Amino acid sequence: MKEFLVEITTTIPDGTSQDEIDQRRAAERERAKELASTGHLARLWRPVGELRSIGVWLADDEDDLRQNVIGTLPLSVWMTFKVTPLQPHPNDPGPGGGGQG
Template sequence: MQEFLVEITTTIPDGTESSEVDARRAAEAIRARELSSAGHLARLWRPVGELRSIGVWRADDEADLHTNVLDTLPLRPWMSITVTALRPHPNDPGQW
């Protein structure tokens, strides 16, 4: 599987009922655990003081990442996503 750096900003549309937001967030947590168990979500961070997420995700290719991974997230309709394909660096200390 290939790795990708994914930056996600979620913007809840004005007028959205809080019950819908709560339901989607709960479903999002469940889906994130499923994707982690399947090996697609490797790490996820939230920058201090920001309402966005940065994560390392895995998929066969970028099309697979979007179609079979990110597009399955319950909050996806409210997300802006930036994807950067990654490859190992020759000086990566994790390879030593």
Template sequence: MREFLVEITTDKIPAGTTGEEIAERRAAEAVRAHELAATGHLARLWRPVGEARSIGIWRATDEAEVHEKVLGTLPLHPWMTARVTALEPHPNDPGAGDAAAARDI
């Protein structure tokens, strides 16, 4: 699987949506995030302090899978804007070096 940096903003909540419906979807979103983490599709997720967006490291075979089979399964997906950026290893990544060293042992 490849890794993708995904910035998600929940900015399309329809007018007239009740607070109860928003709370229900957010609760379902948390459950789904845990499921995606368990299957290896969600590696990390952050919310910048004071902002209404999330930034995460997501895993999939390609960008189409990120959109369709991963993000598309989120309960808040219809209300979201997602910016997806494919990532590749950096030669100076200390984590990659540790992984390479561990393979050599």
């Protein structure tokens, strides 16, 4: 699978009931757990003081990512996605990176 950096901004439409928001957020938590357990969601962060998320996601290609991974999130109808394909860096100090030893 390929890695993607995905910036997610969620905008809840005006007039949406709190009950619907709560239900979608609960479903979102469950779906994120499922995607993590299947290896599609590697990491997820929220910048301090911001209502957006940044994550590392894995999929076969960008179409697969958009259709079968992030497109399946219950909040996706309220989300915008900025997707950046990633590739290993030769100086990556992490496991398998070229920057060690």
